[in-house]
Amino acid sequence: MKQNYYIFSSGKLIRKENTLYFEPGESCEPQEIQTSEESIEVEDQTISESDNDNSEPKRLPRKPIPVEDIDSIYCFGELRFNTKFLNYLAQKEIILHLFNYYGYYTSSFYPREPYVSGKLLIEQVKNYLDPEKRINIAQKFILGAAENIKKNLQYYNVREKDLSYFINTIEEQITKISNSKDVQELMGIEGNIRSNYYIAWNLIINKEINFEKREKHPPTNPVNALISFGNSLVYTTVLSEIYKTQLNPLISFLHEPGERRFSLSLDVAEIFKPLLSDRIIFSLLNKNQINEKHFSSELNKCYLTEEGRKIFLKEFDDKLKTTIKHRQLKKSVSYRHLIRLECYKIIKHLLGEKEYKPFIIWW
Amino acid sequence: MYVIIVYDAVPKRGLKLLKYLRQHLNWVQNSVFEGELTESEFERIKHGIKEIVNEKQDSVIYYVFDSQNYHERGIIGIERNEIDTFI
Numbered sequence: 179m180k181q182n183y184y185i186f187s188s189g190k191l192i193r194k195e196n197t198l199y200f201e202p203g204e205s206c207e208p209q210e211i212q213t214s215e216e217s218i219e220v221e222d223q224t225i226s227e228s229d230n231d232n233s234e235p236k237r238l239p240r241k242p243i244p245v246e247d248i249d250s251i252y253c254f255g256e257l258r259f260n261t262k263f264l265n266y267l268a269q270k271e272i273i274l275h276l277f278n279y280y281g282y283y284t285s286s287f288y289p290r291e292p293y294v295s296g297k298l299l300i301e302q303v304k305n306y307l308d309p310e311k312r313i314n315i316a317q318k319f320i321l322g323a324a325e326n327i328k329k330n331l332q333y334y335n336v337r338e339k340d341l342s343y344f345i346n347t348i349e350e351q352i353t354k355i356s357n358s359k360d361v362q363e364l365m366g367i368e369g370n371i372r373s374n375y376y377i378a379w380n381l382i383i384n385k386e387i388n389f390e391k392r393e394k395h396p397p398t399n400p401v402n403a404l405i406s407f408g409n410s411l412v413y414t415t416v417l418s419e420i421y422k423t424q425l426n427p428l429i430s431f432l433h434e435p436g437e438r439r440f441s442l443s444l445d446v447a448e449i450f451k452p453l454l455s456d457r458i459i460f461s462l463l464n465k466n467q468i469n470e471k472h473f474s475s476e477l478n479k480c481y482l483t484e485e486g487r488k489i490f491l492k493e494f495d496d497k498l499k500t501t502i503k504h505r506q507l508k509k510s511v512s513y514r515h516l517i518r519l520e521c522y523k524i525i526k527h528l529l530g531e532k533e534y535k536p537f538i539i540w541w
Numbered sequence: 542m543y544v545i546i547v548y549d550a551v552p553k554r555g556l557k558l559l560k561y562l563r564q565h566l567n568w569v570q571n572s573v574f575e576g577e578l579t580e581s582e583f584e585r586i587k588h589g590i591k592e593i594v595n596e597k598q599d600s601v602i603y604y605v606f607d608s609q610n611y612h613e614r615g616i617i618g619i620e621r622n623e624i625d626t627f628i
Contacts, residue, residue, distance in 0.1 A: 197560075200628055
């Protein structure tokens with residue numbers, strides 16, 4: 179049962195005794211050079227003092243992390259690590275996701291692919307190059323996203339909120355998906371669906387949120403900040419799952435390949451955003467688990483504080499572990515595993531074994 | 542499944558067990574480990590333990606629970622190492 183580990187504290191990650199240790203401490207490099215220069219000039223007394231410091235360094239408690247238990251590591255704090263550590267991560271096929279001070283996803287340490295398949299890569303490229311095949315797959319992603327968005331709205335519709343107008347408009351848009359001719363047109367439809375969906379958020383969330391439109395780089399209001407953070411988590415989770423399959427994360431169908439980051443993760447993430455991050459945002463705001471004090475805004479941008487990020491991540495982690503009874507497989511699968519199954523379905527489609535059907539929430 | 546492993550071994554092999562188990566489970570107290578495992582992982586760990594211990598002198602005991610929901614865990618005194626994926 180591998181798990182995600184989230185590191186907020188600053189310190190050091192090291193490899194020791196064939197497992198990983200977290201050693202809390204200062205984030206900045208110790209300033210060694212300065213003190214050594216000074217100590218030469220000063221008399222014996224100070225040297226013996228500094229010697230004393232060296233012989234009895236403050237031993238901070240190291241925390242062992244069971245290496246076999248790690249799926250991916252998320253770094254939010256300021257951490258230090260060395261090549262020995264990274265080599266060990268690569269050996270154990272662990273992905274390290276890095277986030278900056280504002281909680282914005284910056285990069286991943288993506289170890290050498292353990293599962294590669296030349297045959298699948300060729301099929302992936304072929305499917306991308308053929309406009310007809312490409313649009314076919316891209317449509318599936320949008321269809322999945324739209325259907326899941328509709329499910330979210332229907333869920334709140336029965337709870338004393340009238341969202342029928344939005345549901346109808348989205349249904350109208352869904353019929354257009356299969357007729358779209360190119361990716362640009364498809365993206366336009368997706369934009370329409372999302373803008374409708376986001377207006378509905380004002381009704382779903384029992385708070386004055388004044389949520390008008392989606393803004394990124396940087397987000398300017400709390401809801402946008404939550405969406406940005408949530409989406410980057412879904413994106414990294416999908417990337418971690420793609421890593422465990424033979425798919426190449428660079429070749430995508432809906433988003434332009436190589437345009438930004440690992441674009442195939444962006445494609446697949448579309449389907450899971452409504453299920454994972456959007457639902458968390460609704461419940462966090464409606465239950466007042468996250469409120470104004472969890473955001474800090476400066477210079478017209480708004481981002482989650484560390485406290486806020488922790489609350490969100492806790493929910494996200496629980497969400498990934500939530501299990502449902504899978505209809506076809508006839509066994510319990512976690513939300514995280516659903517993402518992997520989605521990758522397998524895409525592989526089958528690319529290899530021409532079985533037509534891909536996007537995951538749509540069925541409960 | 543949720544597994545608790547406790548061991549009693551001569552110091553040399555005790556240290557080996559400590560290092561080995563730290564790779565797979567959460568250390569909670571001297572010679573006590575616990576954690577969530579799949580069945581195959583558990584089999585692998587049992588095999589690894591057998592490689593380390595001398596079955597005539599050492600003793601390793603494990604407790605297996607179907608799920609973490611079916612047992613209650615309490616602490617009296619200090620918690621030596623909090624099990625958490627948020628660090």
